[in-house]
Amino acid sequence: MSIVLRARGLRKEYGRGSGLVRAVDGVDLDVAAGETVAVMGPSGCGKSTLLHLLGGLDRPSAGEVTLNGRRIDDVGERALARMRRTGVGFVFQSFHLMEELTAVENVELSALLAGRSPRPARRHAEQLLERVGLADRARFLPAALSGGQRQRVAVARALGNEPSIVLADEPTGNLDTAATLDVLQLFDSLHEAGQTLVIVTHDARVAATAERMISMRDGAFVDETRLTGGTTGRLGALIGLDD
Numbered sequence: 001m002s003i004v005l006r007a008r009g010l011r012k013e014y015g016r017g018s019g020l021v022r023a024v025d026g027v028d029l030d031v032a033a034g035e036t037v038a039v040m041g042p043s044g045c046g047k048s049t050l051l052h053l054l055g056g057l058d059r060p061s062a063g064e065v066t067l068n069g070r071r072i073d074d075v076g077e078r079a080l081a082r083m084r085r086t087g088v089g090f091v092f093q094s095f096h097l098m099e100e101l102t103a104v105e106n107v108e109l110s111a112l113l114a115g116r117s118p119r120p121a122r123r124h125a126e127q128l129l130e131r132v133g134l135a136d137r138a139r140f141l142p143a144a145l146s147g148g149q150r151q152r153v154a155v156a157r158a159l160g161n162e163p164s165i166v167l168a169d170e171p172t173g174n175l176d177t178a179a180t181l182d183v184l185q186l187f188d189s190l191h192e193a194g195q196t197l198v199i200v201t202h203d204a205r206v207a208a209t210a211e212r213m214i215s216m217r218d219g220a221f222v223d224e225t226r227l228t229g230g231t232t233g234r235l236g237a238l239i240g241l242d243d
């Protein structure tokens, strides 16, 4: 079993003295190639901080993060940025699309930044938009798209650099039920295609669509469940979920 992402003794502290916050407090994690892992916990338990550490968007106070066998916590800024651009795809709650770029340009940018030349980058971006069901919206600006469509563009963008791992931070947090199901189905299809995926969410129903669900409290992992029965069946159980 090859491990794509590994964390050991991961900690992140903010502030000091009586204001000290241990946002992430000693996390160990192995994510195997092709696995979908959900980390679930209440607001403020440290999920976003953890995801930022795992993707090299932030530096830990202590501990190690390894992506494809290479440490990312102790490399210089430029090397870290390169690893992010080429190895990690991010999906955020609030989409973070470039508003002045069209859907296809948003996706293309990620491929360009990873080193593809312009023509292949555009072709790849168009294929990805087709994969997320938005080929007919390729030339739309984000403002002309629904929340669910924007998040699907964001997923396509996350795949633009053909990342080793996709890290999703509360990806359905701004979506209604129908769009939530769309995005979860999309993640399921990525999983079927072998994509490694980590999703953090406060929503137990969303977490329950993963193969492995880890519960987080006060910066630490407190429980882990391996879920069986196939994601499609679990997604089916979500149909009819209330907002």
Ligand SMILES: Nc1ncnc2c1ncn2[C@@H]1O[C@H](COP(=O)(O)OP(=O)(O)OP(=O)(O)O)[C@@H](O)[C@H]1O
Pocket (backbone or CB within 6 Å): 014, 015, 021, 022, 023, 041, 042, 043, 044, 045, 046, 047, 048, 049, 050, 202
């Ligand atoms: N830059 C910061 N400076 C100080 N404290 C911070 C900072 N970022 C996060 N924290 C604190 O760290 C803790 C964990 O925050 P984090 O955003 O990771 O939680 P979360 O589980 O993602 O919450 P939510 O679901 O509400 O987004 C919180 O107590 C938060 O206030």
